[in-house]
Amino acid sequence: MRHTLLALAAIATLTMGTAQAEVATYAIDPSHTFVTFEIGHMGTSTNRGRFDKKEGTAQLDIAGKTGKVDLTIDATSLSTGTPAFNKHLMSADFFNVEQYPTLKFSADKFVFNGTKVSEINGTLTLLGKTNPVTLKASNFNCYQSPMLKREVCGGDFAATIQRSQWGMTWGANYGFPDAVQLVVQVEAVKQ
Incomplete structure (x- = not known):
């Protein structure tokens, strides 16, 4: 009986160690990660922009159904394809990149x-x-990258936020909507 209890304790200890080992750390791959935003323009079209510089890490335990992510976005890397629009969006009217150069x-x-x-x-x-x-x-x-020879996990994620929650209200009196669609395409490489 004593041997059986010792064997069960050893199996339980090994099982707990295995469960903890399933937590993996991943580094955000900036070449496969894009953070974009979309906002309606006067009810006719959609303005879009993206942030070209970002970095971060994620932890993932699929078996334990847990995860953690920290993503830092360089607000000064904002790009719409139109320099004048970029400049306005980076001003104090919107992202105020001089005072707040990062989003997190x-x-x-x-x-x-x-x-x-x-x-x-x-x-x-x-x-x-x-x-x-x-x-x-x-x-x-998640897949095994043939080029990197490592596991890569990622996906396409989206949320609609109300920009006024962060104090970004410029243009509301002109009819620009409060709702902004955030789209995050992300891939991260297992470390």
Whole structure:
């Protein structure tokens, strides 16, 4: 009986060690990660922009259905394809990059559908204010990269935010909407 209890204790210890070993750390791949935004323009078309510089890490435990992400976005890398529009968006009217050169998304609550991440609940810090944001996945997958010879995980995520929550209200009196669509395409490489 004593040997059986010792064997069960050893198996339990090994199992706990295995569960912890399933937490993996990933580095955000900036060449496969894009943070974009979309906002309606006077009810006729959609203005779009993106941030070209970003970095961060993620932790993922698919078996334990947990995750964590920290993504830092360089607001000065904003690009719309139109220099004059970039300049206005970087001004104090919008992103105020002189005072707030970075945006940050942090999350420690992942929702899974089977082995796929379906939602990430976190916070977005913008213009010195932090508010909750839920990114919903339209795609999520992990694969063995033939080029990197490492596991890569990522997906397409989106959220609609109200920009006024962060104090970004310029243009509201002209009819520009408060709602902004955030789209995050992300891939991260297992370290």
